Amino acid sequence: MKTNYLRLMMGIVSICFFNTLTWGQKGLTIEGKIQDADSQQPIPYATVKIVNAIDSAVVGGTTTNDSGQFELQVKVPNFFLELSFIGYFKDTISEFPSENGYVDLGTIYLNKSVQELDGVNIQAEKSTVEFQLDKKVFNVGKDLSSTGASALEVLNNVPSVNVSIEGEINLRGASGAQILINGKPSVIAGEQGNALGTITADMIERIEVITNPSAKYDAEGTAGIINIVLKKEEKKGLNGSISLNTGAPHNHSLGLSLNYRTEKFNLFSQLGAGYRSMPRYSENISTDLINNTSVISDGLNYRNENFYNLNLGTDYHINDRNVLTLSGSVALELEQQPSTTNFSFQDSTGNIVSTWQRTETTEAVNPKYQYDLIYKSTFKDNKEHTLLMSAQGNFFGKDQSSEFFNRIVSGSDDNSQQRTSTNFQERKQTFSVDYIKPFKKNFKLEAGSQYVIQDVSNDYAVSDFVNGEWVQDLGLTNVFDYNQNVLGLYATGAYEGKKYGLKMGLRAENTDLLTVLKTTNEKNDVNYSNLFPSVHTSYKINKRFSLQAGYSKRIYRPRLWDLNPFFNISNTYNIRTGNPNLMPEFTDSYELSSIFIFKKMSLNVNAFQLYTTDVVERIASFENNVTTTMPENVGTKRSTGLEMNMKYTPWKKLDIQGDVNYSYFKRDGELNGTVFDFNASQWSTKWTAKVKLPHNFDLEVTGNYQSKYQTVQGNVSDMLFMDAGVRKKLKKGKAVFSLSVRDVFASRIRTVETFQGNFYNFSESYRGRFITLGFSYGFGKGEAMQYTGGRR
Structure with missing residues (x-):
C-alpha cells in the first residue's frame, strides 16, 4: 500500500515537473465558444480572463468575437479561466485536456442572472440567424411574431421558409421539404391536418434550415430539411x-x-x-x-x-x-x-x-x-x-x-x-x-x-x-x-x-x-x-x-x-x-x-x-x-x-x-x-x-x-x-x-x-x-x- 502511494506521488511530481518545463517553452493554445444556455445563441464580447491559481491575479485574457468564439495563449503553469458577461452568472474552468499544446473547450454555456437583468438589453431576446458548415440556424427569441403562435407561424418568420394559408410549407419556393422534430421524423410533423399545432412557440429553441443536407440526414425531402429543435430547461x-x-x-x-x-x-x-x-x-x-x-x-x-x-x-x-x-x-x-x-x-x-x-x-x-x-x-x-x-x-x-x-x-x-x-x-x-x-x-x-x-x-x-x-x-x-x-x-x-x-x-x-x-x-x-x-x-x-x-x-x-x-x-x-x-x-x-x-x-x-x-x-x-x-x-x-x-x-x-x-x-x-x-x-x-x-x-x-x-x-x-x-x-x-x-x-x-x-x-x-x-x-x-x- 505504501509502495503504491509513493509511486503515485512520484508520478504526480514528475508530471508537474514536465509540465513546468513545457510551459516555460511554449504554453497552451486554448479555443472555445460561449453561448446563452437558454437560447444557445452566441454571446459576443464576453470576457475570458486568465487567472493565476496561486494568487488569483489576472495574468491575461480576451473577449469573444461576433460568433461567441475566442482564442488565447497561456504561459503560466497553474491557472484557471473566468468567463463573464453582463446579465449572466460567471463561470470558471480549471481542467484543460490538451493534445500537442492545444485545448478545444468546445461550447461553453452561460446562464442568465435574473437579478441583474433589470434595465439590461439582452441580445438573446431576439431571434437571430447563424450559419454552420451545412445549415442555417434560426434561434427563436421572444419575438412578437411568436406571441400566441403555433410552430407554423414561427416557421413563417424563418428566412427561406413560407407557409401558405392551407398550411403547406415551402422552402425557397418549393414544396417537398422534410420536417423533423429534434432531428427525427415525428407524427407531429406529419400530414394529418394540424398536427404541428401541438408545438407552440414557447416550446421551440431553434429551427435549423438545411437546404443542402449531408449524407448523415435521411435522404427524404427534395427541397431540403427543416429541423425544429425543442427546448429542455436547464435551470435547476x-x-x-x-x-x-x-x-x-x-x-x-x-x-x-x-x-x-x-x-x-x-x-x-x-x-x-x-x-x-x-x-x-x-x-x-x-x-x-x-x-x-x-x-x-x-x-x-x-x-x-x-x-x-x-x-x-x-x-x-x-x-x-x-x-x-x-x-x-x-x-x-x-x-x-x-x-x-x-x-x-x-x-x-x-x-x-x-x-x-x-x-x-x-x-x-x-x-x-x-x-x-x-x-x-x-x-x-x-x-x-x-x-x-x-x-x-x-x-x-x-x-x-x-x-x-x-x-x-x-x-x-x-x-x-x-x-x-x-x-x-x-x-x-x-x-x-x-x-x-x-x-x-x-x-x-x-x-x-x-x-x-x-x-x-x-x-x-x-x-x-x-x-x-x-x-x-x-x-x-x-x-x-x-x-x-x-x-x-x-x-x-x-x-x-x-x-x-x-x-x-x-x-x-x-x-x-x-x-x-x-x-x-x-x-x-x-x-x-x-x-x-x-x-x-x-x-x-x-x-x-x-x-x-x-x-x-x-x-x-x-x-x-x-x-x-x-x-x-x-x-x-x-x-x-x-x-x-x-x-x-x-x-x-x-x-x-x-x-x-x-x-x-x-x-x-x-x-x-x-x-x-x-x-x-x-x-x-x-x-x-x-x-x-x-x-x-x-x-x-x-x-x-x-x-x-x-x-x-x-x-x-x-x-x-x-x-x-x-x-x-x-x-x-x-x-x-x-x-x-x-x-x-x-x-x-x-x-x-x-x-x-x-x-x-x-x-x-x-x-x-x-x-x-x-x-x-x-x-x-x-x-x-x-x-x-x-x-x-x-x-x-x-x-x-x-x-x-x-x-x-x-x-x-x-x-x-x-x-x-x-x-x-x-x-x-x-x-x-x-x-x-x-x-x-x-x-x-x-x-x-x-x-x-x-x-x-
Missing part, C-alpha cells in the same frame, strides 16, 4: 410558466409548463387545453369550354376543435458520460366541420338554370401519441466522441363521420343526401444508431443507420340515401393499406480548420413499399435502392467574410395522401384524389453561399440549382362539369435561383431583417400526349421591423410578398399581406401581455387558375384576419412564455 430547481390566450375568431387556450431539475434528473412537462375555430372562405368556377356551361360555388367552411395536449419527459444522468432520455406526448382533438356551400348551374346563354345549397356536418375524434427513448454515451477521451441510440414510436388516428345534404333552391333537380365514414390509423416506428469519432482536433468521422417502419390503414365508406334507406356506394368504398419500410446506412468524414472546412459523405437507402386496395385486391408493390452522396466545403477568408459550397442528392417519396385514391366529397364538382402508381422524385442540389458580417449588418447570399426528375405535379382533368385533380409524374424540372438574407441593426432599439428569393425554372414533360414544356420564374420577399418602445413596450411588423407564378396547367396569383404585434413586460419580464394580429388587412388570398383546351377552372380561398390577446407569467426561475395549441 422548480421552474414554470402559465399562459392564457383568447382571440377572434375563437382561439382560447390555457397552457402550463413545469420543469424540475437536479444533478441527476431533469423532469419536464407541458399541459395545454383549449378551443379554436378556423373559418375558410372559398369560391370556385368550373367552365366547360365545349358546351360553354359553368358550375359556380361559394361557401364558408369551419374547422372547430377542442384540444388537449400533455407532454412528459425526463433526462436521467447515469453519470458524467451517460444520459438516458424518455419522453412521451399524448393529444386528443374533438373536431367539428360545419360548412355551407352555395351552387348554381349556368347554361350556354349565361342564364342560371338551377341553384342548390350543400351543407356538411362532420364530427371526428383524433387521438395522437408519441414516445422517444434515447441513450447517449460520451467517451472519456473526448466529449465529442459519442454514441447515440434512439427508438421512437408514433400513432395518429381519426374516427370521422360526415353527412351531406343538398337542398334545391330553384330548378328541377331532386334533393339528395350522402354520408361518409372514415377509420384511419397510422403507426410509425423509427430506430437509429449514430456514432461520432473525432480524430485529433480537426477531423471527425460519423456513421450510423436508421430503420423506419410505417403502417397505415384507411377504411373509407360512402353511402347514399335512396328510398328512405342508406345504400352503400361500392364504387367509392374501400380499405386502403399502406406499408413502407426504409433502411438507411451512412458515413461522413469532416475536416474543420480555422479557415477551411470539408465534409463528404455517402448514404445508402432501400425502400420497400406496398399499397393494397382490399375490396378490389389492387396491389402496388415496389422495392428500390439508391445511393445519396454529399459534399460540403467552407472557406473563412476573414472574420467578416466566408464562403460555403455544397452538393447533395435527395429523394421525395410519395406520401400517403398522394397515393390514396379516395377523396373527400365535400364539393362533388371539384375533387382531389391520389394515385397509387406514383413514383418518387429525385433531385440533385448544388449551392454556393457567401456570408458577410459587418458591425451593424449581416448579409447572406446563396446561388443554387436544383435538377429534379419524375416531378410530381397535380394534373386536373374535366368530365361532366367535374374537375378531378390527381398527382402524376411529369418529366423534369431545373430551377436556378438567388437568395439573400439580411439583418440590419441601425441602433439598439431597431432591428430590420429581410429575405429575398428569386428562382427561374424550366419544365420539360409529357403526359398522355399532352406536352408540359415551359419556362417561368417566381420570387418572394419578407421584411420584419422590430422596435423597442418606452415603458417596456415592443412592436413588430412583418410584410410578405409572394409573386404570381406559372404551373403546368395554369397559374397561381400573387399575395401581399402583413402581420403585426405589440407586447408589454411587467415585473422584470416575469409577466407579459401581448397582442398580435395575423393578416392585418385580410389580404392573404390565394387564387389558382387552370387553363386547358376543353375547360377552365378558377378557385379562390382565404382565411381572413386573426387577433390574439395573451398573458403569461413565469414562476420559480421560469420566464414568461406564450402558449397556444392552435395552428392558423
